[in-house]
Amino acid sequence: MAPPKHRRPGFSRKxxxxxxxTYVVAIAGTIVAALLLAISVADPAGFxxxxxxxxxxxxxxxxxxxxxxxxxxxxxxTVAAYVRAxxxxxxxxxxxxxxxxxxxxxxxxxxxNARLRGLLKLxxxxxxxxxxxxxxxxxxxxxxxxxTLSIGRNFxxxxxxxxxxxxxxxxxxxxxxxxxxxxLLVTDAENLVPVMRATDGLxxxxxxxxxxxxLIKPLNLGESPxxxxxxxxxxxxGGLYPPNIPFARVIKKTSxxxxxxxxxxxxxxxxxxxxxxxxxxxxxAQQAAVPDGExxxxxx
Amino acid sequence: xxxxxxxxxxxxxxxxxxxxxxDREQSLLxxxxxxxxxxxxxxxxxxxxxFTEVPLLPPLGLLMFLSWRLMRPRLLPVWSGVxxxxxxxxxxxxxxxxxGLLWSLAMLSIEIIxxxxxxxDHLQDWLIxxxxxxxxxxxxxxxxxxxxxxxxxxxxxxxxxxxxxxxPLAVRICARLDSWRLAT
Numbered sequence: 001m002a003p004p005k006h007r008r009p010g011f012s013r014k015x016x017x018x019x020x021x022t023y024v025v026a027i028a029g030t031i032v033a034a035l036l037l038a039i040s041v042a043d044p045a046g047f048x049x050x051x052x053x054x055x056x057x058x059x060x061x062x063x064x065x066x067x068x069x070x071x072x073x074x075x076x077x078t079v080a081a082y083v084r085a086x087x088x089x090x091x092x093x094x095x096x097x098x099x100x101x102x103x104x105x106x107x108x109x110x111x112x113n114a115r116l117r118g119l120l121k122l123x124x125x126x127x128x129x130x131x132x133x134x135x136x137x138x139x140x141x142x143x144x145x146x147x148t149l150s151i152g153r154n155f156x157x158x159x160x161x162x163x164x165x166x167x168x169x170x171x172x173x174x175x176x177x178x179x180x181x182x183x184l185l186v187t188d189a190e191n192l193v194p195v196m197r198a199t200d201g202l203x204x205x206x207x208x209x210x211x212x213x214x215l216i217k218p219l220n221l222g223e224s225p226x227x228x229x230x231x232x233x234x235x236x237x238g239g240l241y242p243p244n245i246p247f248a249r250v251i252k253k254t255s256x257x258x259x260x261x262x263x264x265x266x267x268x269x270x271x272x273x274x275x276x277x278x279x280x281x282x283x284x285a286q287q288a289a290v291p292d293g294e295x296x297x298x299x300x
Numbered sequence: 301x302x303x304x305x306x307x308x309x310x311x312x313x314x315x316x317x318x319x320x321x322x323d324r325e326q327s328l329l330x331x332x333x334x335x336x337x338x339x340x341x342x343x344x345x346x347x348x349x350x351f352t353e354v355p356l357l358p359p360l361g362l363l364m365f366l367s368w369r370l371m372r373p374r375l376l377p378v379w380s381g382v383x384x385x386x387x388x389x390x391x392x393x394x395x396x397x398x399x400g401l402l403w404s405l406a407m408l409s410i411e412i413i414x415x416x417x418x419x420x421d422h423l424q425d426w427l428i429x430x431x432x433x434x435x436x437x438x439x440x441x442x443x444x445x446x447x448x449x450x451x452x453x454x455x456x457x458x459x460x461x462x463x464x465x466x467x468p469l470a471v472r473i474c475a476r477l478d479s480w481r482l483a484t
Contacts, residue, residue, distance in 0.1 A: 026381070026404065026407065027408075029379045029383075029400075030405060033382050033400030034401050036386070036396055037400070039396075040447065041443070041446050044395065044447050046396070047396035051390055051396070055391075061347070061348070062347050062349055065349050135349070135351070136349055137347045137350070138350070138351045141355055141357040141360070141392060142393040144394065187353070189451045208451075210354070210450070210452070211354045211455045266351045268351075
Protein backbone atom coordinates (compact mmCIF):
# COMPACT_ATOMS: atom_id res chain seq x y z
CA MET A 1 0.00 0.00 0.00
CA ALA A 2 1.03 3.62 -0.40
CA PRO A 3 3.22 4.98 2.36
CA PRO A 4 1.69 7.59 4.64
CA LYS A 5 3.03 11.08 4.07
CA HIS A 6 3.92 11.94 7.59
CA ARG A 7 7.67 12.22 7.38
CA ARG A 8 7.44 15.63 5.71
CA PRO A 9 4.54 17.41 7.36
CA GLY A 10 4.97 20.48 5.13
CA PHE A 11 6.02 23.95 6.11
CA SER A 12 4.00 24.11 9.32
CA ARG A 13 6.40 24.54 12.21
CA LYS A 14 3.80 23.18 14.61
CA UNK A 15 3.46 19.96 12.62
CA UNK A 16 7.22 19.58 12.33
CA UNK A 17 7.79 20.09 16.05
CA UNK A 18 4.99 17.75 17.10
CA UNK A 19 6.38 15.04 14.80
CA UNK A 20 9.81 15.54 16.34
CA UNK A 21 8.28 15.44 19.83
CA THR A 22 6.68 12.02 19.21
CA TYR A 23 10.12 10.59 18.44
CA VAL A 24 11.62 12.20 21.55
CA VAL A 25 8.78 10.79 23.67
CA ALA A 26 9.18 7.35 22.07
CA ILE A 27 12.89 7.16 22.84
CA ALA A 28 12.44 8.61 26.33
CA GLY A 29 9.67 6.06 26.96
CA THR A 30 11.91 3.23 25.83
CA ILE A 31 14.59 4.37 28.26
CA VAL A 32 12.03 4.62 31.08
CA ALA A 33 10.84 1.08 30.29
CA ALA A 34 14.45 -0.12 30.37
CA LEU A 35 14.91 1.52 33.79
CA LEU A 36 11.70 -0.09 35.10
CA LEU A 37 13.00 -3.39 33.80
CA ALA A 38 16.33 -2.89 35.56
CA ILE A 39 14.47 -2.21 38.81
CA SER A 40 12.29 -5.30 38.45
CA VAL A 41 15.30 -7.46 37.59
CA ALA A 42 17.12 -6.21 40.68
CA ASP A 43 14.04 -6.64 42.87
CA PRO A 44 11.70 -9.26 41.38
CA ALA A 45 9.00 -8.68 44.01
CA GLY A 46 9.10 -4.92 43.42
CA PHE A 47 6.07 -4.47 41.18
CA UNK A 48 4.04 -7.26 42.76
CA UNK A 49 1.36 -4.76 43.84
CA UNK A 50 0.75 -3.78 40.21
CA UNK A 51 0.65 -7.39 39.07
CA UNK A 52 -1.71 -8.25 41.93
CA UNK A 53 -3.98 -5.41 40.80
CA UNK A 54 -3.95 -6.82 37.26
CA UNK A 55 -4.81 -10.28 38.55
CA UNK A 56 -7.63 -8.87 40.69
CA UNK A 57 -9.16 -7.09 37.69
CA UNK A 58 -9.24 -10.19 35.53
CA UNK A 59 -10.03 -12.66 38.34
CA UNK A 60 -13.87 -12.44 38.11
CA UNK A 61 -13.86 -13.38 34.42
CA UNK A 62 -11.25 -16.08 35.02
CA UNK A 63 -13.36 -17.51 37.88
CA UNK A 64 -16.42 -17.76 35.65
CA UNK A 65 -14.47 -19.49 32.86
CA UNK A 66 -12.80 -21.75 35.40
CA UNK A 67 -16.25 -22.81 36.68
CA UNK A 68 -17.49 -23.45 33.14
CA UNK A 69 -14.37 -25.47 32.42
CA UNK A 70 -14.78 -27.46 35.63
CA UNK A 71 -18.41 -28.35 34.94
CA UNK A 72 -17.60 -29.32 31.34
CA UNK A 73 -14.89 -31.67 32.59
CA UNK A 74 -17.27 -33.11 35.21
CA UNK A 75 -19.87 -33.72 32.52
CA UNK A 76 -17.33 -35.54 30.37
CA UNK A 77 -16.31 -37.70 33.31
CA THR A 78 -19.93 -38.51 34.17
CA VAL A 79 -20.79 -39.55 30.62
CA ALA A 80 -17.61 -41.60 30.36
CA ALA A 81 -18.41 -43.32 33.66
CA TYR A 82 -21.81 -44.46 32.34
CA VAL A 83 -20.26 -45.84 29.17
CA ARG A 84 -17.56 -47.79 30.99
CA ALA A 85 -19.60 -48.81 34.05
CA UNK A 86 -19.35 -52.60 33.68
CA UNK A 87 -15.66 -53.03 33.01
CA UNK A 88 -14.81 -50.39 35.58
CA UNK A 89 -16.89 -52.14 38.23
CA UNK A 90 -15.03 -55.40 37.68
CA UNK A 91 -11.65 -53.69 37.81
CA UNK A 92 -12.56 -51.78 40.96
CA UNK A 93 -13.75 -54.91 42.75
CA UNK A 94 -10.46 -56.61 42.01
CA UNK A 95 -8.61 -53.54 43.25
CA UNK A 96 -10.71 -53.31 46.43
CA UNK A 97 -9.89 -56.94 47.21
CA UNK A 98 -6.18 -56.22 46.87
CA UNK A 99 -6.45 -53.02 48.90
CA UNK A 100 -8.23 -54.68 51.80
CA UNK A 101 -5.12 -56.63 52.72
CA UNK A 102 -2.90 -53.56 52.46
CA UNK A 103 -5.35 -51.54 54.55
CA UNK A 104 -5.04 -53.99 57.43
CA UNK A 105 -1.27 -53.82 57.19
CA UNK A 106 -1.42 -50.03 57.16
CA UNK A 107 -3.64 -50.07 60.24
CA UNK A 108 -1.05 -52.09 62.09
CA UNK A 109 1.72 -49.78 60.93
CA UNK A 110 -0.22 -46.73 62.08
CA UNK A 111 -0.58 -48.14 65.57
CA UNK A 112 3.10 -48.99 65.64
CA ASN A 113 4.01 -45.55 64.33
CA ALA A 114 1.95 -43.83 67.02
CA ARG A 115 3.63 -45.98 69.68
CA LEU A 116 7.12 -45.14 68.38
CA ARG A 117 6.28 -41.44 68.15
CA GLY A 118 5.11 -41.58 71.72
CA LEU A 119 8.43 -43.14 72.71
CA LEU A 120 10.35 -40.39 70.89
CA LYS A 121 8.05 -37.66 72.25
CA LEU A 122 7.59 -36.24 68.75
CA UNK A 123 4.69 -33.86 68.55
CA UNK A 124 2.72 -33.22 65.40
CA UNK A 125 2.75 -29.60 64.27
CA UNK A 126 -0.68 -27.96 64.26
CA UNK A 127 -3.20 -27.88 61.45
CA UNK A 128 -1.17 -27.92 58.25
CA UNK A 129 -3.85 -26.66 55.87
CA UNK A 130 -4.43 -22.93 55.39
CA UNK A 131 -7.16 -22.91 52.80
CA UNK A 132 -8.44 -24.49 49.61
CA UNK A 133 -8.76 -22.67 46.30
CA UNK A 134 -8.69 -23.28 42.58
CA UNK A 135 -6.13 -22.44 39.93
CA UNK A 136 -7.85 -19.91 37.70
CA UNK A 137 -5.16 -18.98 35.18
CA UNK A 138 -1.54 -19.41 34.24
CA UNK A 139 1.06 -17.45 32.31
CA UNK A 140 0.64 -19.59 29.24
CA UNK A 141 2.32 -17.12 26.87
CA UNK A 142 5.44 -16.47 28.96
CA UNK A 143 8.42 -18.73 29.66
CA UNK A 144 7.74 -18.34 33.37
CA UNK A 145 5.47 -20.98 34.85
CA UNK A 146 3.28 -19.00 37.23
CA UNK A 147 -0.38 -19.76 37.98
CA THR A 148 -3.03 -17.64 39.67
CA LEU A 149 -4.96 -19.03 42.63
CA SER A 150 -8.56 -18.02 43.31
CA ILE A 151 -7.89 -17.11 46.97
CA GLY A 152 -5.52 -14.60 48.51
CA ARG A 153 -4.93 -12.73 51.73
CA ASN A 154 -8.67 -12.91 52.49
CA PHE A 155 -8.17 -16.61 53.24
CA UNK A 156 -4.84 -16.20 55.02
CA UNK A 157 -2.61 -17.06 52.08
CA UNK A 158 0.89 -15.68 52.52
CA UNK A 159 4.16 -15.73 50.65
CA UNK A 160 6.27 -18.90 50.73
CA UNK A 161 3.47 -21.32 51.52
CA UNK A 162 3.49 -24.66 49.72
CA UNK A 163 0.54 -25.52 47.49
CA UNK A 164 -0.54 -29.05 46.63
CA UNK A 165 -3.33 -30.62 44.67
CA UNK A 166 -5.08 -33.95 45.14
CA UNK A 167 -2.47 -35.71 43.00
CA UNK A 168 0.74 -33.99 44.07
CA UNK A 169 2.77 -30.89 44.77
CA UNK A 170 1.84 -27.86 42.61
CA UNK A 171 4.28 -25.18 43.79
CA UNK A 172 4.60 -22.37 46.27
CA UNK A 173 3.05 -18.94 46.73
CA UNK A 174 5.26 -16.07 45.52
CA UNK A 175 2.91 -13.07 45.54
CA UNK A 176 -0.40 -12.43 47.24
CA UNK A 177 -3.19 -10.02 46.42
CA UNK A 178 -6.43 -9.32 48.29
CA UNK A 179 -8.37 -12.16 46.65
CA UNK A 180 -5.79 -13.83 44.40
CA UNK A 181 -2.32 -15.28 44.82
CA UNK A 182 0.38 -16.17 42.33
CA UNK A 183 1.98 -19.59 42.51
CA LEU A 184 5.37 -20.53 41.15
CA LEU A 185 4.79 -23.98 39.67
CA VAL A 186 7.29 -26.78 40.25
CA THR A 187 8.00 -26.83 36.51
CA ASP A 188 9.40 -23.26 36.56
CA ALA A 189 13.14 -23.15 36.07
CA GLU A 190 13.51 -21.13 39.25
CA ASN A 191 11.72 -23.59 41.52
CA LEU A 192 14.06 -25.99 43.31
CA VAL A 193 12.36 -28.65 45.42
CA PRO A 194 14.14 -31.01 47.84
CA VAL A 195 12.85 -34.49 47.03
CA MET A 196 13.65 -38.15 47.65
CA ARG A 197 12.93 -41.48 46.03
CA ALA A 198 9.87 -42.98 47.66
CA THR A 199 11.24 -46.52 47.92
CA ASP A 200 14.55 -45.87 49.68
CA GLY A 201 14.66 -42.16 50.59
CA LEU A 202 17.53 -41.39 48.19
CA UNK A 203 17.86 -37.59 48.58
CA UNK A 204 17.76 -35.40 45.49
CA UNK A 205 16.81 -31.98 44.17
CA UNK A 206 14.24 -31.23 41.52
CA UNK A 207 14.61 -28.27 39.16
CA UNK A 208 11.94 -27.26 36.64
CA UNK A 209 12.82 -27.24 32.97
CA UNK A 210 10.03 -24.92 31.86
CA UNK A 211 8.58 -27.53 29.49
CA UNK A 212 6.33 -29.47 31.83
CA UNK A 213 9.01 -31.81 33.15
CA UNK A 214 11.47 -31.54 36.01
CA LEU A 215 15.10 -32.59 36.30
CA ILE A 216 15.86 -34.76 39.33
CA LYS A 217 19.46 -34.53 40.50
CA PRO A 218 20.67 -36.77 43.31
CA LEU A 219 22.87 -35.26 46.00
CA ASN A 220 25.55 -37.86 45.35
CA LEU A 221 27.70 -37.46 42.28
CA GLY A 222 28.20 -40.43 40.05
CA GLU A 223 26.09 -42.51 37.77
CA SER A 224 22.38 -41.86 37.92
CA PRO A 225 20.75 -44.27 40.37
CA UNK A 226 17.24 -43.71 38.99
CA UNK A 227 15.14 -46.07 36.93
CA UNK A 228 12.22 -45.26 34.69
CA UNK A 229 9.07 -45.45 36.77
CA UNK A 230 10.66 -44.44 40.09
CA UNK A 231 8.31 -42.49 42.31
CA UNK A 232 9.66 -39.21 43.67
CA UNK A 233 8.14 -37.57 46.78
CA UNK A 234 9.07 -34.42 48.66
CA UNK A 235 11.61 -34.96 51.43
CA UNK A 236 10.81 -32.09 53.80
CA UNK A 237 14.39 -30.84 53.78
CA GLY A 238 14.68 -27.08 54.12
CA GLY A 239 11.48 -26.89 56.11
CA LEU A 240 9.25 -25.43 53.39
CA TYR A 241 7.53 -28.35 51.67
CA PRO A 242 6.11 -31.03 53.98
CA PRO A 243 7.58 -34.50 53.41
CA ASN A 244 5.94 -37.36 51.50
CA ILE A 245 3.83 -35.30 49.13
CA PRO A 246 3.70 -37.20 45.81
CA PHE A 247 5.85 -35.25 43.40
CA ALA A 248 6.80 -36.86 40.12
CA ARG A 249 7.42 -40.07 38.20
CA VAL A 250 10.74 -40.69 36.44
CA ILE A 251 10.24 -40.95 32.68
CA LYS A 252 13.81 -40.89 31.44
CA LYS A 253 17.21 -41.53 32.93
CA THR A 254 19.96 -39.04 32.12
CA SER A 255 23.70 -39.29 32.71
CA UNK A 256 23.66 -37.57 36.09
CA UNK A 257 20.01 -37.65 37.13
CA UNK A 258 16.60 -38.21 35.67
CA UNK A 259 13.76 -36.47 33.87
CA UNK A 260 10.48 -36.74 35.70
CA UNK A 261 6.87 -35.81 35.02
CA UNK A 262 5.11 -34.09 37.95
CA UNK A 263 1.91 -35.75 39.15
CA UNK A 264 0.03 -32.48 39.56
CA UNK A 265 -1.11 -31.15 36.20
CA UNK A 266 -2.19 -27.52 36.77
CA UNK A 267 -4.67 -27.75 33.90
CA UNK A 268 -6.42 -30.73 35.38
CA UNK A 269 -6.43 -29.98 39.10
CA UNK A 270 -9.91 -29.51 40.58
CA UNK A 271 -8.61 -27.74 43.69
CA UNK A 272 -5.36 -26.59 45.26
CA UNK A 273 -4.61 -26.77 48.97
CA UNK A 274 -2.46 -24.02 50.46
CA UNK A 275 -0.47 -25.43 53.37
CA UNK A 276 1.57 -23.99 56.17
CA UNK A 277 5.34 -24.23 55.70
CA UNK A 278 6.60 -27.44 57.23
CA UNK A 279 8.61 -26.59 60.34
CA UNK A 280 7.45 -22.99 60.06
CA UNK A 281 9.26 -21.76 63.17
CA UNK A 282 12.67 -23.01 62.10
CA UNK A 283 12.08 -21.53 58.69
CA UNK A 284 11.00 -18.19 60.14
CA ALA A 285 14.26 -18.00 62.10
CA GLN A 286 16.20 -18.84 58.97
CA GLN A 287 14.28 -16.26 56.94
CA ALA A 288 15.06 -13.61 59.55
CA ALA A 289 18.75 -14.29 59.01
CA VAL A 290 18.72 -14.61 55.23
CA PRO A 291 15.43 -13.73 53.50
CA ASP A 292 14.40 -15.43 50.26
CA GLY A 293 16.01 -13.96 47.20
CA GLU A 294 18.96 -12.53 49.08
CA UNK A 295 22.30 -14.23 49.05
CA UNK A 296 25.00 -13.41 51.49
CA UNK A 297 28.70 -13.82 51.14
CA UNK A 298 30.03 -16.07 53.82
CA UNK A 299 33.05 -14.47 55.42
CA UNK A 300 35.89 -16.92 55.32
CA UNK B 301 -23.02 2.39 -7.24
CA UNK B 302 -19.67 1.93 -5.62
CA UNK B 303 -19.95 1.56 -1.89
CA UNK B 304 -17.08 2.98 0.15
CA UNK B 305 -15.54 0.32 2.37
CA UNK B 306 -15.46 2.46 5.45
CA UNK B 307 -19.08 3.53 5.34
CA UNK B 308 -21.02 0.28 5.37
CA UNK B 309 -21.00 -3.07 7.21
CA UNK B 310 -22.75 -2.00 10.40
CA UNK B 311 -26.49 -2.72 10.44
CA UNK B 312 -28.34 0.56 10.75
CA UNK B 313 -30.52 0.84 13.80
CA UNK B 314 -34.18 1.63 13.09
CA UNK B 315 -33.91 5.06 14.67
CA UNK B 316 -31.12 6.04 12.32
CA UNK B 317 -33.25 5.35 9.30
CA UNK B 318 -34.83 8.74 9.82
CA UNK B 319 -31.62 10.61 10.43
CA UNK B 320 -29.83 12.38 7.66
CA UNK B 321 -27.53 10.14 5.69
CA UNK B 322 -25.37 12.99 4.58
CA ASP B 323 -22.41 14.43 6.41
CA ARG B 324 -22.40 12.03 9.33
CA GLU B 325 -19.46 12.30 11.72
CA GLN B 326 -17.52 9.31 12.93
CA SER B 327 -17.59 8.87 16.67
CA LEU B 328 -14.27 10.09 18.09
CA LEU B 329 -14.64 7.84 21.11
CA UNK B 330 -15.06 4.79 18.90
CA UNK B 331 -12.14 5.78 16.72
CA UNK B 332 -9.82 5.98 19.70
CA UNK B 333 -11.23 3.30 21.96
CA UNK B 334 -11.41 0.38 19.54
CA UNK B 335 -7.69 0.00 18.77
CA UNK B 336 -6.67 0.62 22.39
CA UNK B 337 -9.26 -1.74 23.85
CA UNK B 338 -8.54 -4.48 21.33
CA UNK B 339 -4.82 -4.53 22.20
CA UNK B 340 -5.40 -4.40 25.96
CA UNK B 341 -8.09 -7.09 25.89
CA UNK B 342 -5.85 -9.30 23.76
CA UNK B 343 -3.12 -8.86 26.38
CA UNK B 344 -5.57 -9.93 29.08
CA UNK B 345 -6.48 -13.22 27.35
CA UNK B 346 -3.67 -14.92 29.26
CA UNK B 347 -5.69 -14.40 32.46
CA UNK B 348 -8.28 -16.93 31.28
CA UNK B 349 -7.93 -20.49 32.61
CA UNK B 350 -5.66 -21.76 29.87
CA PHE B 351 -2.94 -24.05 31.19
CA THR B 352 -0.03 -25.12 29.02
CA GLU B 353 3.07 -27.11 29.88
CA VAL B 354 5.32 -25.00 27.63
CA PRO B 355 4.71 -21.38 26.67
CA LEU B 356 2.35 -22.06 23.77
CA LEU B 357 -0.31 -19.36 23.84
CA PRO B 358 0.75 -16.74 21.27
CA PRO B 359 1.35 -13.24 22.66
CA LEU B 360 -2.05 -12.04 21.43
CA GLY B 361 -1.54 -8.49 22.65
CA LEU B 362 1.66 -8.21 20.63
CA LEU B 363 -0.07 -9.69 17.55
CA MET B 364 -2.89 -7.14 17.73
CA PHE B 365 -0.42 -4.33 18.36
CA LEU B 366 1.75 -5.25 15.37
CA SER B 367 -1.31 -5.73 13.16
CA TRP B 368 -2.70 -2.29 13.96
CA ARG B 369 0.71 -0.72 13.43
CA LEU B 370 1.42 -2.43 10.12
CA MET B 371 -2.12 -2.17 8.78
CA ARG B 372 -2.80 1.47 9.75
CA PRO B 373 0.62 3.10 9.88
CA ARG B 374 -0.37 6.48 11.30
CA LEU B 375 -2.92 5.27 13.81
CA LEU B 376 -0.72 4.39 16.80
CA PRO B 377 1.86 7.02 17.79
CA VAL B 378 5.52 6.02 17.87
CA TRP B 379 5.64 6.02 21.67
CA SER B 380 2.59 3.76 22.08
CA GLY B 381 4.75 0.64 22.48
CA VAL B 382 5.65 1.70 26.01
CA UNK B 383 2.15 2.01 27.56
CA UNK B 384 0.78 -1.02 25.69
CA UNK B 385 3.84 -3.07 26.66
CA UNK B 386 3.67 -2.10 30.33
CA UNK B 387 -0.02 -3.07 30.33
CA UNK B 388 0.93 -6.44 28.83
CA UNK B 389 3.58 -6.94 31.52
CA UNK B 390 0.90 -6.81 34.22
CA UNK B 391 -0.64 -10.01 32.88
CA UNK B 392 2.13 -11.89 31.13
CA UNK B 393 4.22 -12.88 34.16
CA UNK B 394 7.38 -11.43 32.65
CA UNK B 395 9.47 -9.00 34.73
CA UNK B 396 7.71 -5.61 34.72
CA UNK B 397 9.07 -3.42 31.93
CA UNK B 398 10.13 -6.25 29.65
CA UNK B 399 7.35 -5.87 27.09
CA GLY B 400 7.43 -2.10 27.59
CA LEU B 401 10.98 -2.08 26.32
CA LEU B 402 10.63 -4.77 23.64
CA TRP B 403 7.37 -3.50 22.11
CA SER B 404 8.78 0.01 21.98
CA LEU B 405 11.92 -1.25 20.24
CA ALA B 406 9.67 -3.14 17.79
CA MET B 407 7.74 0.06 17.12
CA LEU B 408 10.93 2.03 16.50
CA SER B 409 12.28 -0.64 14.17
CA ILE B 410 9.05 -0.54 12.15
CA GLU B 411 9.56 3.23 11.87
CA ILE B 412 13.04 2.60 10.48
CA ILE B 413 11.73 -0.06 8.08
CA UNK B 414 9.01 2.37 6.96
CA UNK B 415 11.70 4.77 5.81
CA UNK B 416 13.51 2.08 3.79
CA UNK B 417 10.87 -0.30 2.40
CA UNK B 418 8.23 2.13 1.32
CA UNK B 419 5.86 0.22 -0.96
CA UNK B 420 4.95 -2.99 0.82
CA ASP B 421 2.30 -5.65 0.46
CA HIS B 422 0.75 -7.99 3.00
CA LEU B 423 3.42 -10.68 2.59
CA GLN B 424 6.20 -8.24 3.36
CA ASP B 425 4.29 -6.97 6.39
CA TRP B 426 3.90 -10.59 7.50
CA LEU B 427 7.65 -11.10 7.16
CA ILE B 428 8.34 -7.98 9.22
CA UNK B 429 5.84 -9.13 11.86
CA UNK B 430 7.41 -12.62 11.88
CA UNK B 431 10.88 -11.23 12.54
CA UNK B 432 9.59 -8.91 15.25
CA UNK B 433 7.54 -11.66 16.96
CA UNK B 434 10.55 -13.97 17.06
CA UNK B 435 12.72 -11.10 18.32
CA UNK B 436 10.29 -10.03 21.05
CA UNK B 437 9.70 -13.59 22.28
CA UNK B 438 13.40 -14.46 22.44
CA UNK B 439 14.12 -11.07 24.00
CA UNK B 440 11.48 -11.85 26.59
CA UNK B 441 13.17 -15.16 27.38
CA UNK B 442 16.54 -13.43 27.66
CA UNK B 443 15.11 -10.79 30.02
CA UNK B 444 13.33 -13.43 32.11
CA UNK B 445 16.69 -15.22 32.28
CA UNK B 446 18.32 -12.11 33.74
CA UNK B 447 15.76 -11.88 36.54
CA UNK B 448 15.19 -15.57 37.24
CA UNK B 449 16.43 -18.94 36.14
CA UNK B 450 15.10 -19.49 32.61
CA UNK B 451 14.52 -22.59 30.49
CA UNK B 452 16.31 -23.51 27.27
CA UNK B 453 15.52 -21.27 24.23
CA UNK B 454 14.19 -24.32 22.35
CA UNK B 455 10.95 -24.23 24.35
CA UNK B 456 10.00 -21.06 22.47
CA UNK B 457 10.03 -22.56 18.96
CA UNK B 458 6.43 -23.88 18.91
CA UNK B 459 5.12 -20.60 20.30
CA UNK B 460 7.03 -18.55 17.72
CA UNK B 461 5.74 -20.68 14.83
CA UNK B 462 2.18 -20.55 16.10
CA UNK B 463 2.33 -16.78 16.57
CA UNK B 464 3.70 -16.20 13.08
CA UNK B 465 0.96 -18.35 11.57
CA UNK B 466 -1.69 -16.47 13.55
CA UNK B 467 -0.57 -13.04 12.34
CA PRO B 468 -2.83 -12.97 9.22
CA LEU B 469 -5.81 -13.78 11.43
CA ALA B 470 -4.90 -10.90 13.72
CA VAL B 471 -4.76 -8.59 10.70
CA ARG B 472 -8.20 -9.81 9.61
CA ILE B 473 -9.61 -9.08 13.04
CA CYS B 474 -7.99 -5.64 13.02
CA ALA B 475 -9.44 -4.94 9.55
CA ARG B 476 -12.92 -5.85 10.74
CA LEU B 477 -12.53 -3.70 13.83
CA ASP B 478 -11.18 -0.92 11.64
CA SER B 479 -14.20 -0.87 9.39
CA TRP B 480 -16.41 -0.78 12.48
CA ARG B 481 -14.24 1.97 13.92
CA LEU B 482 -14.58 4.17 10.85
CA ALA B 483 -18.25 3.48 10.19
CA THR B 484 -20.46 6.50 10.56
